[in-house]
Amino acid sequence: xxxxxxxxxxxxxxxxxxxxxxxxxxxxxxxxxxxxxxxxxxxxxxxxxxxxxxxxxxxxxxxxxxxxxxxxxxxxxxxxxxxxxxxxxxxxxxxxxxxxxxxxxxxxxxxxxxxxxxxxxxxxxxxxxxxxxxxxxxxxxxxxxxxxxxxxxxxxxxxxxxxxxxxxxxxxxxxxxxxxxxxxxxxxxxxxxxxxxxxxxxxxxxxxxxxxxxxxxxxxxxxxxxxxxxxxxxxxxxxxxxxxxxxxxxxxxxxxxxxxxxxxxxxxxxxxxxxxxxxxxxxxxxxxxxxxxxxxxxxxxxxxxxxxxxxxxxxxxxxxxxxxxxxxxxxxxxxxxxxxxxxxxxxxx
Amino acid sequence: xxxxxxxxxxxxxxxxxxxxxxxxxxxxxxxxxxxxxxxxxxxxxxxxxxxxxxxxxxxxxxxxxxxxxxxxxxxxxxxxxxxxxxxxxxxxxxxxxxxxxxxxxxxxxxxxxxxxxxxxxxxxxxxxxxxxxxxxxxxxxxxxxxxxxxxxxxxxxxxxxxxxxxxxxxxxxxxxxxxxxxxxxxxxxxxxxxxxxxxxxxxxxxxxxxxxxxxxxxxxxxxxxxxxxxxxxxxxxxxxxxxxxxxxxxxxxxxxxxxxxxxxxxxxxxxxxxxxxxxxxxxx
Numbered sequence: 001x002x003x004x005x006x007x008x009x010x011x012x013x014x015x016x017x018x019x020x021x022x023x024x025x026x027x028x029x030x031x032x033x034x035x036x037x038x039x040x041x042x043x044x045x046x047x048x049x050x051x052x053x054x055x056x057x058x059x060x061x062x063x064x065x066x067x068x069x070x071x072x073x074x075x076x077x078x079x080x081x082x083x084x085x086x087x088x089x090x091x092x093x094x095x096x097x098x099x100x101x102x103x104x105x106x107x108x109x110x111x112x113x114x115x116x117x118x119x120x121x122x123x124x125x126x127x128x129x130x131x132x133x134x135x136x137x138x139x140x141x142x143x144x145x146x147x148x149x150x151x152x153x154x155x156x157x158x159x160x161x162x163x164x165x166x167x168x169x170x171x172x173x174x175x176x177x178x179x180x181x182x183x184x185x186x187x188x189x190x191x192x193x194x195x196x197x198x199x200x201x202x203x204x205x206x207x208x209x210x211x212x213x214x215x216x217x218x219x220x221x222x223x224x225x226x227x228x229x230x231x232x233x234x235x236x237x238x239x240x241x242x243x244x245x246x247x248x249x250x251x252x253x254x255x256x257x258x259x260x261x262x263x264x265x266x267x268x269x270x271x272x273x274x275x276x277x278x279x280x281x282x283x284x285x286x287x288x289x290x291x292x293x294x295x296x297x298x299x300x301x302x303x304x305x306x307x308x309x310x311x312x313x314x315x316x317x318x319x320x321x322x323x324x325x326x327x328x329x330x331x332x333x334x335x336x337x338x339x340x341x342x343x344x345x346x347x348x349x
Numbered sequence: 350x351x352x353x354x355x356x357x358x359x360x361x362x363x364x365x366x367x368x369x370x371x372x373x374x375x376x377x378x379x380x381x382x383x384x385x386x387x388x389x390x391x392x393x394x395x396x397x398x399x400x401x402x403x404x405x406x407x408x409x410x411x412x413x414x415x416x417x418x419x420x421x422x423x424x425x426x427x428x429x430x431x432x433x434x435x436x437x438x439x440x441x442x443x444x445x446x447x448x449x450x451x452x453x454x455x456x457x458x459x460x461x462x463x464x465x466x467x468x469x470x471x472x473x474x475x476x477x478x479x480x481x482x483x484x485x486x487x488x489x490x491x492x493x494x495x496x497x498x499x500x501x502x503x504x505x506x507x508x509x510x511x512x513x514x515x516x517x518x519x520x521x522x523x524x525x526x527x528x529x530x531x532x533x534x535x536x537x538x539x540x541x542x543x544x545x546x547x548x549x550x551x552x553x554x555x556x557x558x559x560x561x562x563x564x565x566x567x568x569x570x571x572x573x574x575x576x577x578x579x580x581x582x583x584x585x586x587x588x589x590x591x592x593x594x595x596x597x598x599x600x601x602x603x604x605x606x607x608x609x610x611x612x613x614x615x616x617x618x619x620x621x622x623x624x625x626x627x628x629x630x631x632x633x
Contacts, residue, residue, distance in 0.1 A: 052527050073533035085524035089546040097530035098542070146532070 001187055002063035002076070002153035003028050004049065007272035009058035011044055018044055020210040021058065027186065030193045031180055033189045036207035042190045043158055045207070049188060050079050062154055073102075078147040079156040083163060084139045086131040087147075092118075093127040096145040103150075105173065117149040137168045144176070148183065155180065155187040157279050161196065173199060185264065194234050198222070206230045228329040231258045237289060237301045239327070240264075244296065255336055258327035261289070264302035264319050266311065272318020276300060292319065372460070380612075389413070389603035392532070396599045408600060416604040421589040423577040431500075431563055432581040433612065438501035439544050439563030440556050447510035451629040452578050454511075456526065473508040477569055485572055495576045504569065510555055517551050520543065553623035561613045582609040 004026040011019040019041045026032050034042045047053040049060055051072035059066050066315045067075050077097075086095050093114055100110045117125050121141040131139055139201040140160065147155060160176070177200050180187050191197055197204045198218045206213045206221065206229070214226045225231035231239040269275045276292035279299075288310050292300045302319060311317050330336040360387050384403075388396050391406030416425045454460075477484070484503045493499030521544070529539040544550075571579040580588060586609060589602045617624070 050527075052530065072527075073530045077531070079528070079531045081524040081528060083524055085522065085528035087525065087528075087543055089543075089549070098529075098534075102533040102538065103442060146528075150532075223430060 002190065003061075004032075004154055005059075005061040005317040006045075006049070007061070008054045009045070009048060009060065011041070011048060011053060012056045017056075017058055018210050019056075022207075022210075022212050023058075024205060024212070024215065026186060029184045029186055030176070031187045031189065031202045033191060033201035033204045034207055035191055035204055035233075036317045037193055038192055039209075040207045041210040042192075042207045044156055046079075046156055046188055046190045049154070050077055051075050076153040077156055078150050078152040078154075080143045080147050080156065080160040081273075082159040084131075084143040085140060086142055088131055091128050091130060092123060092134070092142050093146075095131065095142055096123075096149050099150050107232065113149050113151075114145075120148070121145050128135075134136050136164050137172065140164060140168075140172055144179070148179070153186065155185050155189075155266055157187065157189040157191075159191055160189075162191070162193070169196075178199065179187060194236065198234070206233060208233070224335075225258075225327065226335050228258065228333040228335075229325060230258065231260075231329070235260060237261050239304065240302075241329075242294075242298055242300070244298070254331040256329045258329055259321055259325060259338040261301045261303040262323035263321045264300070265321065266290070266302065266304060266308070267318045267320045269316055269318040271320065273320045275316060275318045278315045278317060280313055281310050283310050290317075292317070382607075385606055386601045389600055389607055391596060391600060393596070393600055397596075412600040412604045413608070416601045416608065421598060423580055425582065425585070425608055427578055428580050428582040428585040428605075429608060429612070431497075431610070432583065434497050435500045435566065435570070435581055436560045436563035438497065438613075439504050439566075440559040440621060442501060443504035443507040443554055443559050444555055444611060446505060447507050447514050448545070448552075450511045451514035451518055452544065454515055457537065469508050469511050471508075472506070473512070477504065477566075480567065480574065488573060491512050494573050495579045499573050500566075500570055500579075500581070504563065504566065507559075510559070513551065513555065514548065514550065517548060521547060550623055550626045553620055553626075557616055557620050558623045560616050564613050 004024070005025075006022055006024045008021045008023050009019060010017060010021050015301075022045060024032070034045060036042045038128060044053055048055055049062075051067065055068045059068055061067065071192065073080075088096065090098065096114045096117055097110050100113060105113075114127070115124075118127055121136070121144055123141055123145055126134060126138060126142075131142065134142065143160065157176070161172050164172060173196055176189075187281055189196075189200060201218050203216060204218050204221055205215045208229050214221055214230045221230060222234055225234065225239075228241065232241070239258045239260050242259070274294055276294040278294050279291045281291070282289040283306065284304045288306055288308065289302050290302050290304065290311055292302065294300055300319065328336045365608045368549065372575055384401070387402055387405050389412050390409040391402055392408055395402055395406065418424050418426065454469075488494065488503060491499075493502070503558060525543060526539060529543055532543060564585055566581065567584050567587075570579075570583045571587070572583075577585075577588070582605065586602060586605055589598070589605065591597045
């Protein structure tokens with residue numbers, strides 16, 4: 001168990017810089033999820049913490065020790081890889097025990113620790129099998145077992161669930177979370193799946209093209225995204241961005257208005273903030289997604305309760321939302337907070 | 350229905366024809382070996398007097414015992430032993446060296462990595478026969494004529510095997526090496542614990558090929574062994590042919606030829622399963 005401190009961490013491959021100075025303080029026992037689109041540098045960041053990539057500049061500290069030049073095995077970390085990276089010729093037992101064998105632990109202790117790990121992960125009956133004789137979920141568990149058996153200070157996860165089917169992914173997500181809580185080990189978890197990020201994280205880090213866009217508790221990030229990227233990336237369906245305010249109010253120059261789908265209500269056309277025609281509706285049972293084309297041609301997606309009437313195609317409907325739910329983003333993607341007076345002074349429709 | 354019937358009938362005929370073809374082919378290839386076997390079981394006079402017998406005679410034990418213990422220049426037992434040492438030495442030496450060099454080329458970033466790979470690759474174009482004169486010179490100066498090291502070492506450096514293992518190592522996911530690194534395995538530990546067991550089938554396949562390659566070497570042993578007790582069996586057969594007017598001891602020569610064929614056959618049959626698996630799939 002340890003803290004992890006990254007300080008203005010940079011990474012270049014040749015002349016291209018892929019990580020442009022990332023600083024994070026991870027507290028002891030915290031579950032941190034790094035989320036971002038593919039190619040944003042999140043895996044590279046994790047691999048730098050693991051010691052599998054060298055640090056170009058800045059520092060990585062685990063516990064109170066700067067580990068920039070320390071081999072992965074001496075960093076007191078363990079890692080779960082996306083494709084599990086199980087040793088194909090070894091049994092499950094040997095896979096889990098390999099690190100301990102190298103560390104030259106006494107045989108009895110290895111057996112004991114592997115047995116405990118197998119129990120936690122319900123791998124008991126499979127200890128003699130080879131990885132190829134296991135299902136995807138079981139392989140995933142073996143990879144976890146290999147990780148926890150060493151009792152590291154920090155768990156690193158590199159998209160561990162992306163090779164599993166949807167149902168298993170939800171189940172394993174819960175297991176990872178409860179495991180981490182039970183063991184109280186600091187965890188860094190990389191994913192491109194925002195649902196995983198939202199559900200697992202104590203704090204999440206949203207990354208985009210080598211920089212951290214926002215760090216914070218999942219719900220805080222969701223509720224008040226600092227940049228247009230975060231607003232668009234976190235949340236499904238994503239935040240609607242309107243180039244011009246359909247309510248005829250004047251937006252600050254080249255700013256965009258962001259509004260989350262669930263904050264938009266369907267109302268009668270006369271009563272709406274604006275009106276649009278329904279392009280199509282997607283009833284998902286618990287909720288319905290309605291895709292609209294506004295009169296000025298912009299698209300808008302809204303999400304409403306599944307019990308409400310599903311608007312038909314080409315139907316003209318009005319939509320409304322609370323001003324407090326609006327998010328204004330300036331041209332550089334930063335959140336621009338509209339001033340209160342401005343808010344009051346603008347004509348309300 | 351009639352169509353299907355015709356099909357089945359057709360297939361029956363086809364099967365007969367193909368099997369006939371195969372049997373004729375086998376007979377064609379097998380006939381000389383049969384002749385050699387017959388010749389190794391009769392007396393000298395029966396061979397030289399036409400027509401040659403086509404059925405085995407009663408001298409089997411006699412001829413083979415004579416070949417194994419006495420031979421013509423050296424006992425065949427001795428030559429078989431020499432061949433075995435040479436073939437095994439070449440096979441194991443080549444596999445060990447090429448595994449290590451492929452490991453270096455694939456897993457380490459060192460200056461000149463590509464250069465070395467291409468240098469190794471280039472030697473593929475230089476078979477033993479092309480470099481035989483300089484190689485002979487080197488071996489002679491090291492005083493390795495008529496010795497096992499002299500027989501083995503020049504044939505051990507192998508581009509083919511290095512190339513094969515390189516290709517195999519490239520298909521091993523990088524994460525495996527990384528996982529081993531996180532687990533605390535140093536490079537050689539990773540090589541021994543993970544890469545070697547994973548290359549098992551490839552090693553077996555290569556062993557079969559290299560053993561036969563080593564066993565069948567003719568020109569090189571012919572050049573560097575002058576002492577009959579260092580002859581290998583494949584070249585030894587040729588040495589048994591008489592020069593001038595001496596009569597050839599055909600039964601013994603034929604027995605030797607058959608004895609020389611046996612070990613490769615045994616190796617292939619014994620390792621067939623691994624061999625085919627090694628060529629067909631890579632277990633991942």
